[in-house]
Amino acid sequence: MRLSRYFLPTLKENPAEAQIVSHRLMLRSGMIRQEAAGIYAWLPLGFRVLQNIEQIVREEMDRAGAIELLMPTLQLADLWRESGRYDAYGPEMLRIKDRHERELLYGPTNEEMITEIFRSYVKSYRNLPVNLYHTQWKFRDEQRPRFGVMRGREFLMKDAYSFDLDEAGARLSYNRMFVAYLRIFARLGLKAIPMRAETGPIGGDLSHEFIILAETGESGVFIDKNVLDLPVPGEDVDYDGDLTPIIKQWTDLYAATEDVHDAERFAREVPEERRVATRGIEVGQIFYFGTKYSQAMKAVVSGPDGVERPVHGGSYGVGVSRLVGGIIEASHDDNGIIWPEGVAPFKVGLVNLKVGDAEADAACNELYEKLTKAGVSVLYDDTDERAGAKFSNMDLIGLPWQLVVGPRGLKSGVVELKNRATGERIELSPEAALNKLT
Numbered sequence: 001m002r003l004s005r006y007f008l009p010t011l012k013e014n015p016a017e018a019q020i021v022s023h024r025l026m027l028r029s030g031m032i033r034q035e036a037a038g039i040y041a042w043l044p045l046g047f048r049v050l051q052n053i054e055q056i057v058r059e060e061m062d063r064a065g066a067i068e069l070l071m072p073t074l075q076l077a078d079l080w081r082e083s084g085r086y087d088a089y090g091p092e093m094l095r096i097k098d099r100h101e102r103e104l105l106y107g108p109t110n111e112e113m114i115t116e117i118f119r120s121y122v123k124s125y126r127n128l129p130v131n132l133y134h135t136q137w138k139f140r141d142e143q144r145p146r147f148g149v150m151r152g153r154e155f156l157m158k159d160a161y162s163f164d165l166d167e168a169g170a171r172l173s174y175n176r177m178f179v180a181y182l183r184i185f186a187r188l189g190l191k192a193i194p195m196r197a198e199t200g201p202i203g204g205d206l207s208h209e210f211i212i213l214a215e216t217g218e219s220g221v222f223i224d225k226n227v228l229d230l231p232v233p234g235e236d237v238d239y240d241g242d243l244t245p246i247i248k249q250w251t252d253l254y255a256a257t258e259d260v261h262d263a264e265r266f267a268r269e270v271p272e273e274r275r276v277a278t279r280g281i282e283v284g285q286i287f288y289f290g291t292k293y294s295q296a297m298k299a300v301v302s303g304p305d306g307v308e309r310p311v312h313g314g315s316y317g318v319g320v321s322r323l324v325g326g327i328i329e330a331s332h333d334d335n336g337i338i339w340p341e342g343v344a345p346f347k348v349g350l351v352n353l354k355v356g357d358a359e360a361d362a363a364c365n366e367l368y369e370k371l372t373k374a375g376v377s378v379l380y381d382d383t384d385e386r387a388g389a390k391f392s393n394m395d396l397i398g399l400p401w402q403l404v405v406g407p408r409g410l411k412s413g414v415v416e417l418k419n420r421a422t423g424e425r426i427e428l429s430p431e432a433a434l435n436k437l438t
């Protein structure tokens, strides 16, 4: 993409309304624009990151055997009356009336709807287990939307729903999602810690929150530092095998949010030098809630004995839009964002130090063409901004690599390659730079 033809409304100043670094940097780097409280437009640069995160989540959900579909954002109120949550959900629910005075709502989550879909088609245990998921916008009329996309009112969530014949089966589904979440957040360049959690409005009695450590996080957390060094299962993990050793490894070490923290146990189990009390951002949460929805909504299957029984369910959410902010909270410096390669909007920022200079233009065009042809995403700053402005802009938007081309360097046959995360700069030939980046 040539910057002269892109749409990247960066800001020079820190916007007053931004209280945390991710909100500030997302506004300054032209990634989002607030359209209403807690409701954002995803501008081109931010939208590319959102799509990259969604794709990584998709790949890991598919690997774990979940099946993708797409449910609507609008739901019938009557559906939620069946589960009893229509009234219970409270003021967070955005209730809507259509032209025929029909009562609808903008979905905050989809347990009821997926249960309705499931019960319409599945009648026998032979079709179990099944895990259906989608990535869809949700609305929760938060009392105090804040911190930009971190706590929005309209936000993007991947939500998955598993159905099993009994609790034993449902725990296997739960364990598959637990492992898939370890892989998702690792691929996003994050250290997310699974912590036992309260179940809240979703229900059930088993839940883990996945939390990334960040000073500005809304959740107070207490952990055994060793949990930060646990190995994440590889892409060859056998989802049909016994995952309990992995679950045990990740749940044996102490890790709890403040609402379930047991100070006495923490002191007893965790040696002083390994105790960490800090804050974190909840980027995902998984739940086992048994027959809570299937009982109320008569989602039943006939078992091996021919007897009908309500299925056992679980739901598994990832805050896809929250993760854009969460990754920035975990990966930035004073100059701006530092995108992990897997989610960066572009892999390379190509900087032409002297637009209009025949040699520099020719070298940049050739590098741009070759990188693009090799499938490397490039943002080519072909504007006539001053060099200093170009460098600070590239640091702000946080692309993993900066490839700098100028007439002087070219005279001695070199270009400069800078790694945004380490700050390391090397001079090398254009060909060597191409080899390094492709």
Ligand SMILES: Nc1ncnc2c1ncn2[C@@H]1O[C@H](COS(=O)(=O)NC(=O)[C@@H](N)CS)[C@@H](O)[C@H]1O
Pocket (backbone or CB within 6 Å): 108, 109, 110, 111, 140, 142, 149, 150, 151, 152, 153, 155, 156, 157, 158, 159, 160, 202, 282, 283, 284, 285, 315, 316, 317, 318, 319, 320, 321, 322
């Ligand atoms: N207001 C919000 N703004 C941005 N992300 C949010 C918001 N509320 C929740 N999330 C994200 O969505 C994830 C899942 O939300 S949740 O309430 O925990 N779980 C569910 O809704 C279940 N239905 C799981 S499918 C959270 O872990 C969080 O990362």
